[in-house]
Amino acid sequence: MKRGNRGSLDHISKFLSMILRHHPETIGIQLDEHGWADVEALIKGIQKTRPFDRYMLEEIVRTDNKQRYSFSEDKTRIRANQGHSLSVDVELSVVEPPEILYHGTGEKFVESIDRTGLLPKGRLYVHLSADTDTAVQVGKRHGQPVVYRVFGKRMREDGFVFYRSVNGVWLTKEVPVKYLEKICK
Ligand code: HQG
Numbered sequence: 001m002k003r004g005n006r007g008s009l010d011h012i013s014k015f016l017s018m019i020l021r022h023h024p025e026t027i028g029i030q031l032d033e034h035g036w037a038d039v040e041a042l043i044k045g046i047q048k049t050r051p052f053d054r055y056m057l058e059e060i061v062r063t064d065n066k067q068r069y070s071f072s073e074d075k076t077r078i079r080a081n082q083g084h085s086l087s088v089d090v091e092l093s094v095v096e097p098p099e100i101l102y103h104g105t106g107e108k109f110v111e112s113i114d115r116t117g118l119l120p121k122g123r124l125y126v127h128l129s130a131d132t133d134t135a136v137q138v139g140k141r142h143g144q145p146v147v148y149r150v151f152g153k154r155m156r157e158d159g160f161v162f163y164r165s166v167n168g169v170w171l172t173k174e175v176p177v178k179y180l181e182k183i184c185k
Pocket of ligand 1: 068106118138142
């Protein structure tokens with residue numbers, strides 16, 4: 001694929017995550033309770049804003065660097081695998097967390113996090129990763145990155161529930177301060 005096309009698909013992918021996680025009404029569609037959008041309606045809706053077709057949608061889903069989207073088995077519906085602000089149930093698997101998980105954030109949030117712990121803010125869950133590299137990348141989206149160690153196993157023992165999305169993101173509702181430790185600045 002030509003570079004220009006890839007760039008344009010990346011741009012549309014961002015638009016797609018905005019629609020499928022936060023604002024489906026932007027293109028006049030709705031998500032069902034499990035976060036699914038009708039593929040035909042989605043394509044028609046996006047076509048009102050830019051050139052778009054099923055081939056491009058399939059390319060985005062297939063090549064997305066974080067595997068953000070899934071088609072239903074019959075490919076008539078599509079949803080984001082995680083990251084929603086809308087209250088949908090994407091049928092996340094409840095899983096035993098590893099002893100340590102990581103959360104990357106920006107320096108500007110540290111004072112507040114150290115006071116109140118990690119909160120989901122604009123999303124349904126706090127997003128965690130199993131490795132520090134991913135956490136650093138996520139943190140960089142918010143400026144100077146800071147990474148926290150999250151004591152997953154201890155939280156689980158204390159009754160907190162962890163999920164993992166089909167694209168491998170660890171999720172939990174909140175992380176109180178006592179399960180957090182800063183590991184780099
Ligand atoms: C911070 C991307 C102040 C939190 C990534 C984060 C991820 C607090 C920010 C996914 C706080 C919310 C999610 C508190 C948490 N006080 N700030 N008490 N508790 N925060 O973007 O985790 O590319 O909603 O640390 O890869 O950065 O979109 O969450 O910095 O997986 O697929 O509030 O988004 O994936 O920011 O990123 P976000 P996030 P995609």
